[in-house]
Amino acid sequence: MISKLTSLPVVPRSEDEDLLHRYKGVPYIRTFPMEALECMETFEVRSDDLFLITYPKAGTTWTQEIISMVMSGANEEELIKTHLFFRFPFLEMNWASHYSQCDQVPSVYKFLHKVPSPRTIKTHLTMDHLPHQLFTKKPKVIYVARNPKDVAVSFFHMHHHFNILPYYSDFSRFLSDCMKGEEKCLISFLQISVHCGSWYEHTLSWWQKRNEPNVLFLKYEDMKQDLRKAVKQIANFLDCKMSEEAVELTVRHCSFESMKQNRSANPDYLEFFAGDSEGEKTIEPNASFIRKGTVGDWKNYFTVSQNEAFDADYKTKMEGTELTFDFQMN
């Protein structure tokens, strides 16, 4: 059952298959059931929680592992005993209904209430659907944003390979999917027809809160540019003292290659941890969750005209926001 979450060979799905449902207008995968989404709004927040909030494919898993290292004092030995999915629960995933046959994956509700403080919680929910107490108790929030072209490519691969997401046979179909029921053919993931809705709304809603004292707004591209700096920023924000040695260890531990091989951090190996593995399997590079980890992979996928259309739309939507992204590494 749990292998539904992890890398799989392409499972044939029809492009018309409706694998998303809408909660208050925003599409979510059905693995986030309506009841779970409704419960989230009244979820009891603790003021010493740490929320990691991202749009999908922004580098969530990477940042989860960095935070785990920082908060544990770079205690690798301890971390590798438990998979990241259990160390750093996914708020809106209703484990119980989908993975009820696996005792090691308890319902997030039961589970999170029992987790001792300080809890670390991951979520992709849009701002309107987050627990209300997040805005009254104001726990620390780390938001990670990534340039939308690379998000599109990373998201496409996830759609292609993960059977919980709608199927797109090729990148162009994913990118240019006409918004259902709308006349204009725009770029789907930036608009309304993908899991978690609009990248713009998600990212800009937290960009507007970037100066609030409980919020740290990070960018994937900056983390790629200087991981050491990002580790220190996160440690400072969390008031965690780290020796230079611990910082170095964290940088090494969270490098792309190291995380790819780390069974306790790479979602490809979740089933292995859940005792559901039938041994080793070969994972096609593009199907691997920790896939490529670069800035600028979009250039291998966008056509010139798609890029122009994307840029024109991006310019209009980002105008006046002062939020900029590196779309390629220098």
Ligand code: A3P
């Ligand atoms: P790519 O598909 O472009 O390779 P999320 O965890 O939010 O779903 O994000 C997944 C993306 O983060 C994937 O991007 C993945 O490869 C990348 N990623 C994961 N670990 C990383 C690391 N240690 N360094 C850089 N990128 C990483």
